[in-house]
Amino acid sequence: MYKYFSNLTRFTQKKNMKLDSLKQEQPFLADDSVGTLLLPKDKFSFWITYAFSEHMHQLASKIWGGLAILLAVLTITFGILGNDISIAFFIFSLFSLLFFLILFAVNCERDHKLYKLNSHNKMKLLMDIIENKPNASVQSWDIIARHMNKYLYLEGYYNTPNFFYDGNEVYYWFRRFVLEARMAPQQNIATTTQNSSSVADSKDGVKELDPNIASGTSPELAVLQASRIAASNLADRTELGKYEIVALQVYEESVAEYWANEYPVAFERVENFVDTTNTGTSKQDTTAEYADMV
Structure with a gap:
């Protein structure tokens, strides 16, 4: 009899542990x-x-x-x-x-509220974006807003189930803290390179390129670019950084698919124009490199 009640107690404990584990995992799953x-x-x-x-x-x-x-x-x-x-x-x-x-x-202030999200909340939000693949439609972001409102309220991160007003606020967070944040280092590198390619007046009044920059041996520029690239690579190796990259890829693919379905003819023309422009640019670069070699 004692053995029976002992086994029953252990079975009940295991069942309760599974239920607790399920409750903990439930907010991370699509509902x-x-x-x-x-x-x-x-x-x-x-x-x-x-x-x-x-x-x-x-x-x-x-x-x-x-x-x-x-x-x-x-x-x-x-x-x-x-x-x-x-x-x-x-x-x-x-x-x-x-x-x-x-x-x-x-x-x-929208940013004041969004800064309340911690790393755990951001991880959940990025996983929701990867899972649900939102596009240019507001309704696709509304789904993620519902998920996050329920999750933040049930887990005690926010005191009402109304953290996000609508899907536009979720998209604003994604654009402000993921898309623009990851594009900033690349834009800084491009701006620094463009500013460094300035010209200096020669004695004859003819503008000539700085020899250090023209030869690609500017130490300041090299150090700056290396630091930017190192910082970007470091962010990619973090837990959030990996999910941000995948979320951006999923978003770009879903947006392209959305516009291709909405405006197939216009989308095809835009794609052809981009391909033609890229082909022409690559040909010009190849011609310039060949001329430099000659």
Whole structure:
């Protein structure tokens, strides 16, 4: 009998462990039922009402808002009684209201809210992008917004299921913190190279290339380019960096497929134009290299 209850207890413990493990993994999996959830854009008539509702769920906003109301009540009460202390309460209530409005303005900043996402949240968001393959359609980003709102709320990272107002905010995060962030080092290298290829006036007034840059032996430029490339490679080796690269590839492919399906004729002409331009550029480069060799 004791052996039976012992086995039953162990079986129950194993089952509970599996259920706990499943609950932990569930937020990372695609959930079709999330499609039935409403986004804040469907719940609120205006964005400003959504922003104010989220603002009132913050602890600091509750404190300063409550303090402003309390001081306003005291101001009215002592004003009716004819007590001069009502003036002091009125001044303090104005300061409390001003600080409350300042907090509201800060919380309305999109970047301020998105900076609250930690590495774990960003990993989940990148995996959702890779899994769902969003494109140029807003509806495709709305799906990810629903996933993230449910995940952040159930896991306790945010106190309401309304973190992202709609899919546009998710796309803004992707463009601001992934697409533009990864393009910045390449743009800096191109800008530095272009600025370094300046010309110097010779004695005869003829502009000539700097010999160090023309020969490719500029030490400053070489060090700068090497540091940029090293920083980019280091980011690629990080956990988030790998997912960012794959997410960018998936996004580019899905956007190309989307426009090819929406406007097949126009997309084909654009692709042919790009191919023709690239072919002409490569021919010019080859001709220039041959002329230099001669």
